[in-house]
Amino acid sequence: MLELEKVTRLFGGLTALNNVNLIVPANKIVGLIGPNGAGKTTLINNISGLDHPTSGQIRLNGAEIQNAPPHRITRAGIARTYQNIRLFSDMTVLENLLIGQHGRGQATFLDSLVFTPRFRAEERDLHERAAQLLERFNLTHAANLRAGNLPYGDQRRLEMARALATNPKLVLLDEPTAGMNPIETQQLGEQIIRLQEDGLTALVIEHDMSLIHQVCDEVYVLNFGQILAHGTPDEIKRDPVVIEAYLGKDEDHGAA
Ligand SMILES: Nc1ncnc2c1ncn2[C@@H]1O[C@H](COP(=O)(O)OP(=O)(O)OP(=O)(O)O)[C@@H](O)[C@H]1O
Numbered sequence: 001m002l003e004l005e006k007v008t009r010l011f012g013g014l015t016a017l018n019n020v021n022l023i024v025p026a027n028k029i030v031g032l033i034g035p036n037g038a039g040k041t042t043l044i045n046n047i048s049g050l051d052h053p054t055s056g057q058i059r060l061n062g063a064e065i066q067n068a069p070p071h072r073i074t075r076a077g078i079a080r081t082y083q084n085i086r087l088f089s090d091m092t093v094l095e096n097l098l099i100g101q102h103g104r105g106q107a108t109f110l111d112s113l114v115f116t117p118r119f120r121a122e123e124r125d126l127h128e129r130a131a132q133l134l135e136r137f138n139l140t141h142a143a144n145l146r147a148g149n150l151p152y153g154d155q156r157r158l159e160m161a162r163a164l165a166t167n168p169k170l171v172l173l174d175e176p177t178a179g180m181n182p183i184e185t186q187q188l189g190e191q192i193i194r195l196q197e198d199g200l201t202a203l204v205i206e207h208d209m210s211l212i213h214q215v216c217d218e219v220y221v222l223n224f225g226q227i228l229a230h231g232t233p234d235e236i237k238r239d240p241v242v243i244e245a246y247l248g249k250d251e252d253h254g255a256a
């Protein structure tokens, strides 16, 4: 579904991504792990059109998208969440979801001025879809609260709900459980598995190895902008190169 070939991103003298080859097959959940500063967010920024590779290709179902702007990437069926939550904090939870769907409809501005049947039908659909997402992410009670006033875990779930509001085929999740407690993390894992059950595909940046085990079919390890390893969660956990470069510190604590 998504294919990165020799993707390199230079920031001045810094090589944030170095010849990255990565494939996200349709309907798989692929994990992306690696130490701080490894280039994980840069990778997602490049797929989502927020940033562009210095060289290399990114293909979505065979079509090159590495130069496309973000709104075209969204239209092509890719949605993302942000490591640092980006909600409209002064708007309500419901409004955040309705805005998330912006651009999906076919009704024109003129339709909206004269309230054509097409406009009204679309409005009804958007509200129905938003209500389903509220229900699914346990946010129905908070629909009319300001997003900025929600507890942190709720904001994280709203961030994911908003990504889904665009009706994507591929979801890029940048540390979706950051700051969550173990129970919230487990529940969010179930939401990610549900994406797969619904036929979606996901690329998930995550530090929590138990979540990676819970949800991922395969994992890529990024280190200093390079792919260090690729395999199933079990293979990655046992890979001596990965343990040395990344997982090592935790293993040492465990063995002590
Ligand atoms: N816009 C930018 N301009 C210059 N350098 C950047 C820019 N964005 C990222 N970098 C640098 O690229 C490297 C990779 O950063 P990135 O945010 O992708 O890492 P990460 O793997 O997401 O780390 P973390 O786990 O801390 O989120 C870092 O050295 C960072 O400082």
Ligand SMILES: [Mg+2]
Pocket (backbone or CB within 6 Å): 040, 041, 042, 083
């Ligand atoms: Mg990051």
